[in-house]
């Protein structure tokens with residue numbers, strides 16, 4: 001059984017189309033990142049999955065339960081942890097009191113352990129909490145009933161780097177115990193760090209869904225090269241070279257071609273320095289965000305479908 005499954009999920013707010021024909025599956029035990037620019041439809045998707053809003057069309061299940069069937073969904077929610085983007089709390093109560101209240105409602109199997117990890121100031125009234133402390137409290141509430149599926153809307157929002165790191169470690173540990181995660185994010189490094197797969201949504205449409213490694217692999221590598229003498233794009237008329245740039249004195253370019261061909265080509269130069277690194281995450285994702293990447297959903301797209309090869313990104317390209 002899939003942890004989440006949607007088919008042609010669509011939501012309109014009046015005339016505003018928020019999500020359109022979203023079909024995707026989140027497998028049990030995976031960490032799935034849901035990315036997209038502001039207003040893309042991430043929160044709408046999450047709220048629909050949790051039954052807070054009715055889909056206009058299409059269907060969805062969480063933990064096998066239909067999200068439009070209230071009784072069915074209540075059953076599923078016992079095993080779901082939800083971290084909203086902006087948790088609204090009763091400001092006049094202490095964190096400890098709120099944890100106790102939630103424990104009575106949905107069981108408390110691990111708040112002591114979670115308080116050690118996330119450490120919100122539970123003795124104080126929530127009205128006095130900083131944004132980060134609110135988020136830490138929300139994390140305790142999300143995980144205290146030991147959920148099987150955790151849905152989070154921008155989970156590291158407001159957390160300092162140390163606490164972010166602690167959350168990433170925690171997600172990894174939980175995944176090892178079999179927990180499934182579905183969360184929205186704007187932070188590409190965190191997606192790289194913890195996600196197995198990503199779905200990218202733009203203008204309410206899913207534009208790609210694939211493994212993080214596959215996405216980065218097919219986006220190619222960035223090559224930095226320094227040679228004796230100067231280089232210009234005409235010198236690198238080689239298949240798979242894109243975005244050739246010599247603005248910092250040395251040459252750099254994105255490369256999606258064959259390494260043997262690149263090494264053969266380099267034989268004609270006296271190479272002073274050569275560095276080949278993973279494509280910058282921003283480059284990979286931004287091409288999907290601004291619509292310049294070819295959609296792909298199967299993760300096995302060939303080099304001709306790489307974001308680096310879209311027309312808008314080929315300034316200075318020297319493909320043979």
Ligand SMILES: Nc1ncnc2c1ncn2[C@@H]1O[C@H](COP(=O)(O)OP(=O)(O)OP(=O)(O)O)[C@@H](O)[C@H]1O
Nearest residue numbers: 013016017018036037038039040041042043044045
């Ligand atoms: N309650 C609402 N009424 C009308 N339109 C809405 C409502 N909520 C969201 N929208 C619209 O639906 C679209 C998707 O919004 P949504 O909040 O789902 O995007 P998002 O990807 O979560 O954005 P962000 O990254 O900024 O949080 C946007 O055009 C937004 O203006």
